[in-house]
Amino acid sequence: MTDGKYWNERIETMPRDKLEEYQLEALREEIRFAYEHSPYYKRSFDAAGVGPDDIGTLADLSRFPFIDKVTQRDTQGVGSFLGELCAVPEDDVIFISTSSGSTGVPTMSPFTQKDFDEWQDVESRWFYQAGMRKNDRYVHALNFSLYVGGPDVIGAQRIGALCIWGGTLPSERLIFILKTYQPTCIWTSPSYAWYLGETCKKNGVDPVKDLSIRKIFVAGELGGSIEGTRRAIEELWGAELYDFYGLSDIFGACAAMCEAKDGLHIAEDHILVETVDLNSGEVLKPGTTGELVYTTLRKHARPMIRFRTGDIGYIDTTKCSCGRTHGRIHVVGRKDDMFIVSAVNVFPSDVEAVVRGQKGITGEYLIRVTEKNYTCQYEVTVEREESNTAETDEDVAARVQNALKARIGVKPAKVLVAKEGTIERSTHKAKRIIDERKLTYHI
Numbered sequence: 001m002t003d004g005k006y007w008n009e010r011i012e013t014m015p016r017d018k019l020e021e022y023q024l025e026a027l028r029e030e031i032r033f034a035y036e037h038s039p040y041y042k043r044s045f046d047a048a049g050v051g052p053d054d055i056g057t058l059a060d061l062s063r064f065p066f067i068d069k070v071t072q073r074d075t076q077g078v079g080s081f082l083g084e085l086c087a088v089p090e091d092d093v094i095f096i097s098t099s100s101g102s103t104g105v106p107t108m109s110p111f112t113q114k115d116f117d118e119w120q121d122v123e124s125r126w127f128y129q130a131g132m133r134k135n136d137r138y139v140h141a142l143n144f145s146l147y148v149g150g151p152d153v154i155g156a157q158r159i160g161a162l163c164i165w166g167g168t169l170p171s172e173r174l175i176f177i178l179k180t181y182q183p184t185c186i187w188t189s190p191s192y193a194w195y196l197g198e199t200c201k202k203n204g205v206d207p208v209k210d211l212s213i214r215k216i217f218v219a220g221e222l223g224g225s226i227e228g229t230r231r232a233i234e235e236l237w238g239a240e241l242y243d244f245y246g247l248s249d250i251f252g253a254c255a256a257m258c259e260a261k262d263g264l265h266i267a268e269d270h271i272l273v274e275t276v277d278l279n280s281g282e283v284l285k286p287g288t289t290g291e292l293v294y295t296t297l298r299k300h301a302r303p304m305i306r307f308r309t310g311d312i313g314y315i316d317t318t319k320c321s322c323g324r325t326h327g328r329i330h331v332v333g334r335k336d337d338m339f340i341v342s343a344v345n346v347f348p349s350d351v352e353a354v355v356r357g358q359k360g361i362t363g364e365y366l367i368r369v370t371e372k373n374y375t376c377q378y379e380v381t382v383e384r385e386e387s388n389t390a391e392t393d394e395d396v397a398a399r400v401q402n403a404l405k406a407r408i409g410v411k412p413a414k415v416l417v418a419k420e421g422t423i424e425r426s427t428h429k430a431k432r433i434i435d436e437r438k439l440t441y442h443i
C-alpha cells in the first residue's frame with residue numbers, strides 16, 4: 001500500500017543501471033530454470049549450443065533461439081497436459097487462461113500461485129499509475145470467460161477500490177450500472193468505449209453530465225494510443241483515457257500509460273524487451289522500429305524466452321517526465337495487419353489516426369486491401385457526418401485522400417464516402433480491414 005505517486009517507488013523509479021543489473025540476475029535465473037525444468041528449452045538450447053552459463057550480459061540473450069505462437073501450439077499437450085514449454089508440474093499450476101483462437105488453435109497460458117500474485121501486483125501498478133485510488137468505484141467490463149484480462153480486477157481490489165465485476169454485459173445493463181452505482185473508472189476496449197458512449201447518448205444519458213466516469217482504461221486494440229481516437233473518446237465521456245497493453249502469453253496488462261501519455265511503461269522487472277528486424281531477426285537499438293520480442297524474467301509455470309510477439313513497435317528507454325525509469329513501448333501495429341504499398345509499410349493504425357483527426361466525418365472507417373496486376377492497393381471507406389452539408393462527397397474524398405498521403409506516404413487507390421451509420425459498429429475487437437489479396441506477402 002502507498003499514499004504517494006507510485007505503487008512501488010523503488011521498482012518503478014530504479015536507476016537504469018540498477019534496473020539492468022536486476023534484469024541480468026533475473027534473466028540468468030530464468031534461463032537456468034527454463035533449461036532445467038522445461039523439456040522444450042533443454043532441447044532447443046542444446047541444439048543452438050547455448051546454456052545457462054552463457055548469459056554474461058543482457059546482450060548475450062541474442063544468442064538464444066526465438067519462440068513464437070507456433071512453438072506454443074506445437075508443444076502444448078505434448079508430453080504432459082501442460083506441454084513441453086512448461087517448467088512446473090501440474091500440481092503447482094493454479095490458473096490457466098486461453099487465447100481466443102481467432103488466428104488458429106487457442107493457446108493456453110498457465111500460472112503458479114507466485115506467477116498469479118506477481119501479475120496482480122503489476123496490475124495494481126498500472127491502475128495506480130493511471131490515478132486509481134481506494135476511493136474509486138471501478139467497473140471491470142472485460143470478459144471473465146477464459147480471458148486473461150478477467151482476473152486483472154484483483155489488481156484494482158488490491159488498491160482498495162470498490163470493484164464491480166461487470167464482465168461483458170449487454171450495453172443496456174452496463175448503462176444501468178453506470179447510472180445507478182456511478183462508478184468513476186471503467187476498463188473496456190476502445191471501440192466499445194466509443195460505442196457505449198454513443199449508446200448512452202442515444203438513450204438520453206449524457207456520459208459527461210449524467211455519469212461519473214473520470215478514467216477509462218482500454219486494451220485489445222491500438223485505439224488508445226492513437227491520439228485522435230483517444231481524444232475523441234475522452235471528449236465523449238469527459239474522462240481521461242489510459243491505454244493498457246497485454247498479452248495472454250505473458251499476463252494481463254504488461255504495459256500501460258502514465259499521465260505523460262507518451263508510450264506505455266512496460267514492467268521491465270518482469271519482462272525483458274528486445275526489438276528485432278522482421279526479416280533477419282537481428283536485435284535493433286532502442287528507438288528503432290521492429291518486431292517486439294519479450295522474455296519473462298520471473299515466470300515459472302511457463303517461462304517465455306525470446307517470444308516473437310508479432311507486434312511491431314519500438315521501445316524508448318529514456319526517463320519519462322513522470323519519473324519512472326521503465327522503458328516505454330510504442331506499438332504501431334500487428335505484423336499480420338500490415339500491408340505494403342509501393343514499398344511503404346502501412347498499418348491500419350495510420351489510417352485510423354488520419355480518419356479520427358478529420359472534421360466532417362464520423363471517424364468510422366473500413367480498409368479494403370486489394371491487388372491489381374500483382375500490385376497491392378488499398379481503399380478506405382469513411383462516413384460523412386449528416387451535419388456536414390458544406391462539402392460534396394468528392395470534396396470529402398479528396399481531403400481524406402490527401403491527408404492519408406501526407407501521413408502514410410502512399411495514397412489510397414480510392415476513398416469512398418458513405419452515409420453516417422453505414423459502417424457496422426463493433427462492440428469489441430473491431431475488424432476494420434478486409435484483405436482481398438490472393439498472394440501471400442512475406443515481410
Ligand SMILES: [Zn+2]
Nearest residue numbers: 258260320322
Ligand atoms: Zn511515465
